[in-house]
Amino acid sequence: MSRGKKIIIGGGSGWIGTALGCMLRDKGYDVVNISRDPSSSLTWSHIEREGIPPDTYAVIQLAGASMIERRWNDERKHILYDSRVNTTKLLTKAILRSSNPPNVFVCMSAVGRYPGTMDSIFDEESTLPPSTHFAGRLCEDWEAAAQLPTHVFTRSVIIRTADVLGPGGGDLPYIVTHFKLGLGGPMGSGRQFYSWVSLLDACRLFVYAVEMEHVSGILNAISPQAVRNAEFAQVLAHVLWRPALVRAPSWGVYLVLGEMAQMVLEGAEVRPTRTLQTGFTFQLPDLERALRSSLDMP
Secondary structure (H helix, E strand, O other), rough: OOOOEEHHHHHEHHHHHHHHHHHHOOOEEEEEEEOOOOOOEEEEEEOHHOOOOOOOEEEHHHHHHHHOOOOOOOHHHHHHHHHHHHHHHHHHHHHOOOOOOOOOEEEEEEEHEEEEEEEOHHHHOOOOOOOOHHHHHHHHHHHHHHOOOOOOOOEEEEEOOOOOOOOOOOHHHHHHHHHOOOOOOOEEEOOOOOOOHHHHHHHHHHHHHOOOOOOOOEEEOOOOOOHHHHHHHHHHHHHHHHHOOEEEOOHHHHHHHHHHHHHHHHOEEOOOOHHHHOOOOOOOHHHHHHHHHOOOOO
16 A cells, blocks of 8 residues: 655654654655755755655655754744745645645644643644744744645645654753753643653654545644643653752743743643544553653663
């Protein structure tokens, strides 16, 4: 069924993209990454000039500069925006003008689209107000850029992804370093929800969205077992055999992270209601198991 079908991936050389590409190749797909390297077989410039290769079965958009690599000044915000929204616009335009459009277009977004009100519950069907902070507005524009007109043959899926836990990437290594130094603990009040998903399940959901013809619209890639920030700290401390006694005050988090601190200090409970209704099952829904798998600990 999947043997030889071509899937092109924007952001395929990143941490999530590399894992997803391996999973797709193991299933027999012909995976081609869109690259900025002019010597590559498929570049963003090629997409802009010549469009989607005519034999493309699926397009997956993961491209985006790291949200946590450095503080958000105006220049960094421009990079974060351009690497997500403008590349997505490029892909949707290429799909629209294709004489043989792909079967499905799957675009990443993030749970930052949801408001951070910690006593509220949201899912894919929630009516959301306009975002009031940068990360939320970025997700809004990212998702708007991914929209295809209803008359287009291509099936469209947007996956709002939580903080991804897995070996070798994401923000977990930064967090683990603090815990190993004995500096781990809750952030701010600790009451805010921490939205997470394992790298395995995030990749599996992208594959599922590609393969399942009944899947369209918005899906949440987030574990169905919600935890608050303080609980996350306790579970990670237990896994690492380290204390979780050093609470980082909100003012201190803002001092270190600047505007990025909103992603850490705010967080509502977000549920994967539609994701589960489609028939998808999470293999690592338990936080302790996911952390042990990410850190290669028994």
